Amino acid sequence: MAVDAATSRPPATELLGARRAGEATLSRVAKSLFFGAALFYLCVPMVAVLIYSFSTRWTANVLPDGYTLEWWQQTLSNPRIQSAFSTSVMLATLTAIIDIAVVVPAAYWSRVRNPHIRPVVELAAAIPFALPYIVIAFGLMQFSGIAAPQYQGTFALLVAGHAAIAFPFVYWAVDGAMAAAGIERLSETAEACGASPFQIVRRIVIPNISPGLVTGGLLSFAASFGEFAMAQIIGRSLDTVPLWSAEMIRSYSDTAGSYNRLAVVTLLTFLLLFALSAVVVYWNRGQTVRLLPGAGAARTGDGR
Amino acid sequence: MSGVSLVGVSKSYGSVKALDHVSIDVCPGELLALLGPSGCGKTTLLRCVAGLERPDKGNVEIGQRDMTLVPTRDRPIGMVFQSYALFPNLTVRKNISFPLEVRRRPRKEIDERVDELLDLVRLSEQAERYPKQISGGQAQRCALGRALAANPEVLLLDEPLSALDALVRGRLRDEIRRIQQRVGITAIYVTHDQSEAMAIADRVAVMNHGRVEQIARPDEIYDMPATQFAATFVGSRNAVELDVRNGRVAIPGAFDIPAPEGTGSRAIAFFRPEDVRVSGPATSNGREAVGMPARVELKVFLGSTTRLHLVGQNGAGPISLYSDLPSHSAREIDEGALVHVEIDPALVQAFPL
Numbered sequence: 052m053a054v055d056a057a058t059s060r061p062p063a064t065e066l067l068g069a070r071r072a073g074e075a076t077l078s079r080v081a082k083s084l085f086f087g088a089a090l091f092y093l094c095v096p097m098v099a100v101l102i103y104s105f106s107t108r109w110t111a112n113v114l115p116d117g118y119t120l121e122w123w124q125q126t127l128s129n130p131r132i133q134s135a136f137s138t139s140v141m142l143a144t145l146t147a148i149i150d151i152a153v154v155v156p157a158a159y160w161s162r163v164r165n166p167h168i169r170p171v172v173e174l175a176a177a178i179p180f181a182l183p184y185i186v187i188a189f190g191l192m193q194f195s196g197i198a199a200p201q202y203q204g205t206f207a208l209l210v211a212g213h214a215a216i217a218f219p220f221v222y223w224a225v226d227g228a229m230a231a232a233g234i235e236r237l238s239e240t241a242e243a244c245g246a247s248p249f250q251i252v253r254r255i256v257i258p259n260i261s262p263g264l265v266t267g268g269l270l271s272f273a274a275s276f277g278e279f280a281m282a283q284i285i286g287r288s289l290d291t292v293p294l295w296s297a298e299m300i301r302s303y304s305d306t307a308g309s310y311n312r313l314a315v316v317t318l319l320t321f322l323l324l325f326a327l328s329a330v331v332v333y334w335n336r337g338q339t340v341r342l343l344p345g346a347g348a349a350r351t352g353d354g355r
Numbered sequence: 356m357s358g359v360s361l362v363g364v365s366k367s368y369g370s371v372k373a374l375d376h377v378s379i380d381v382c383p384g385e386l387l388a389l390l391g392p393s394g395c396g397k398t399t400l401l402r403c404v405a406g407l408e409r410p411d412k413g414n415v416e417i418g419q420r421d422m423t424l425v426p427t428r429d430r431p432i433g434m435v436f437q438s439y440a441l442f443p444n445l446t447v448r449k450n451i452s453f454p455l456e457v458r459r460r461p462r463k464e465i466d467e468r469v470d471e472l473l474d475l476v477r478l479s480e481q482a483e484r485y486p487k488q489i490s491g492g493q494a495q496r497c498a499l500g501r502a503l504a505a506n507p508e509v510l511l512l513d514e515p516l517s518a519l520d521a522l523v524r525g526r527l528r529d530e531i532r533r534i535q536q537r538v539g540i541t542a543i544y545v546t547h548d549q550s551e552a553m554a555i556a557d558r559v560a561v562m563n564h565g566r567v568e569q570i571a572r573p574d575e576i577y578d579m580p581a582t583q584f585a586a587t588f589v590g591s592r593n594a595v596e597l598d599v600r601n602g603r604v605a606i607p608g609a610f611d612i613p614a615p616e617g618t619g620s621r622a623i624a625f626f627r628p629e630d631v632r633v634s635g636p637a638t639s640n641g642r643e644a645v646g647m648p649a650r651v652e653l654k655v656f657l658g659s660t661t662r663l664h665l666v667g668q669n670g671a672g673p674i675s676l677y678s679d680l681p682s683h684s685a686r687e688i689d690e691g692a693l694v695h696v697e698i699d700p701a702l703v704q705a706f707p708l
Contacts, residue, residue: 243434258444
């Protein structure tokens with residue numbers, strides 16, 4: 052923009068304009084360099100993994116000895132990997148759905164109907180960030196051992212555990228979106244229009260917080276998909292992608308190509324989450340989404 | 356047509372009394388303005404009628420039916436908010452049809468009614484736009500259409516013009532009045548702007564500290580405020596504190612009236628700047644000047660009128676007051692000139708201090 056302004060300057064200020072344009076170019080170069088370095092830093096590991104997934108042997112040299120599609124074919128046709136993938140996708144999807152179904156009504160209620168419970172809800176939404184997952188997982192295992200021993204080690208218990216640790220991601224995204232949309236005001240207006248609470252949530256609240264819903268859903272999906280500690284403790288009998296990956300790393304059998312297959316799975320995971328992120332960016336284009344807890348927390352300070 | 360009755364409505368927030376035993380009858384088809392400074396309870400009162408607040412004591416009746424415990428969505432009301440509160444995910448047309456759709460009216464009826472309303476609030480051309488794509492005035496007209504959609508018995512307006520700029524405000528005010536009269540709906544209009552209340556209302560209720568100080572026609576309130584608060588809040592007025600002598604309140608030379616009942620040693624007198632008669636500096640016509648002598652401290656040209664800041668000398672000490680004159684008669688009065696001031700005693704109101 053600065054450069055455009057400089058070229059359209061009248062001749063009297065041309066010199067000054069040229070200098071400004073020079074400065075603009077310099078800062079643009081600096082920006083590009085910085086951006087390029089950041090991009091390089093982020094991409095090199097992914098590129099290395101990509102190359103590794105296609106290489107026959109890659110040990111002593113800068114580049115692999117040869118290239119092959121074998122690992123991709125093996126991985127994609129491996130029933131164990133397929134099942135780990137589908138378990139993880141199912142787990143993460145259910146986690147996201149449960150969290151959205153629980154959090155949206157709760158956040159709505161705490162904002163519109165009963166602001167007094169907000170501090171409690173916000174505290175609950177901070178606990179999973181404060182405690183290590185491994186502690187929560189042990190607690191959950193102890194508790195389920197007493198309360199419902201038949202569920203120990205099941206998929207259902209792991210879903211419940213993931214829903215519990217991932218819900219703050221949905222809560223903060225949804226709460227921020229509700230603040231941005233001014234949901235209290237819209238809700239009152241809809242009520243004065245004769246809408247029932249269910250009609251208000253379905254027709255007014257959800258459409259106006261959809262960016263927050265999509266963002267929160269993706270974050271909880273990603274948190275569940277990559278979660279290892281809890282899956283390790285609660286879902287030992289299950290095979291999720293992180294559990295399978297850990298096993299591959301521990302196996303020390305590079306000759307069998309397990310590291311290459313691991314590279315393939317890592318790339319597949321990356322591509323899945325990247326595609327989902329692209330969907331979120333597309334959904335949220337032109338809209339501000341407050342993701343960070345700060346936005347919500349700052350408001351409660353003056354609200355209550 | 357239904358009226359609204361509020362019977363002894365009280366509401367407290369902690370130790371703050373937002374409404375203190377308020378009783379108001381709004382006649383069918385009438386537009387009543389609730390006028391008062393912020394924090395006087397006018398919005399709380401409106402929200403009690405809407406059901407968005409529940410009174411601690413007292414009853415709210417709409418058309419003879421007790422509504423005190425009826426939830427908002429079952430009350431026959433339409434509401435317009437200061438912030439428009441249009442649904443951003445719906446077009447103008449869909450916003451207006453929302454009250455009909457949640458009531459599950461037949462499609463054909465909805466479409467006909469919405470067309471009629473779009474025409475009434477003059478938004479037919481903007482019907483497919485989203486709230487982000489229309490101006491503030493258009494947004495508030497849309498909100499008005501939405502409030503009227505389900506044929507409510509009472510229209511509630513909460514400072515509907517406060518977010519708009521001055522030009523749009525005046526036009527929309529007249530338009531709200533036109534539509535209210537055409538639909539013939541009972542309306543309660545909350546505002547802190549006295550000129551807005553005067554211009555739009557059949558009756559004005561002046562509120563202060565959770566109480567109604569006076570309910571009357573705008574001209575009655577303007578001419579004869581019932582309380583000291585009403586006098587200070589409605590219209591711009593001179594307020595002069597005076598000693599009471601022999602049961603009378605007077606500025607010697609300017610006016611002399613009997614002291615109001617219950618007056619101690621001091622009283623406060625109110626009179627409007629346009630009622631202050633100023634006779635010119637020179638008694639050019641030979642007539643002896645009457646009234647209190649006063650000096651013109653400042654002359655402010657306001658367009659059709661000119662305001663003089665006067666300091667009167669009546670022996671007891673200087674008295675500051677304003678006078679509004681038609682600009683053409685103020686032309687020959689200069690700053691620093693000596694004039695004489697008189698006020699018709701019938702237009703002076705005194706209250707005990």
